[in-house]
Amino acid sequence: MTTFSGIAHVAIVVRDMQRSVGWYRRVLGFEPASEVLPGPPAARHPRMLLRHPDNGLVVGVHEPLDRTGDRFDPSRTGLDHFSLAVRDEQALAAWAERLDDLDVEHSPVRDLGYASFVSVFDPDGIQWELWAAKE
Numbered sequence: 254m255t256t257f258s259g260i261a262h263v264a265i266v267v268r269d270m271q272r273s274v275g276w277y278r279r280v281l282g283f284e285p286a287s288e289v290l291p292g293p294p295a296a297r298h299p300r301m302l303l304r305h306p307d308n309g310l311v312v313g314v315h316e317p318l319d320r321t322g323d324r325f326d327p328s329r330t331g332l333d334h335f336s337l338a339v340r341d342e343q344a345l346a347a348w349a350e351r352l353d354d355l356d357v358e359h360s361p362v363r364d365l366g367y368a369s370f371v372s373v374f375d376p377d378g379i380q381w382e383l384w385a386a387k388e
Contacts, residue, residue, distance in 0.1 A: 262302075263335060264313035267377050268322055270301060273314050276376050277303055280357050281337075283312060310337075325378040334372070334380035342369055345385040 267273040277283040283303035292298040297318040304311050327333045339345050345362060349371050352359045360372040370384045
């Protein structure tokens with residue numbers, strides 16, 4: 254049977270690597286897992302890897318040398334958003350409080366019946382949800 258055991262990493266393209274790395278560290282708690290790496294010469298995508306200390310998720314933050322400079326748009330074909338699982342609604346409330354403490358704009362807690370979530374946007378407009386599934 255073919256299967257996979259989880260997500261190895263997520264790679265995002267940003268307009269300003271240092272600004273984005275700072276946001277991911279401050280807001281979501283990621284830590285540097287590498288220095289800025291040049292990437293394959295043909296790709297011209299310098300990147301920095303961040304790793305979350307609690308769950309091991311790796312985010313590759315890429316700043317292409319030939320980037321367009323436009324802001325992320327979820328209405329284009331491709332990515333819509335990322336969703337990070339949190340333990341329960343109490344953990345979700347703690348996240349909302351943390352975002353408030355950091356003065357980071359976010360959605361209110363949204364209850365879908367089967368899950369609740371809070372949305373937050375990185376500096377390039379990429380949406381991250383903090384998602385608490387209900388049992």
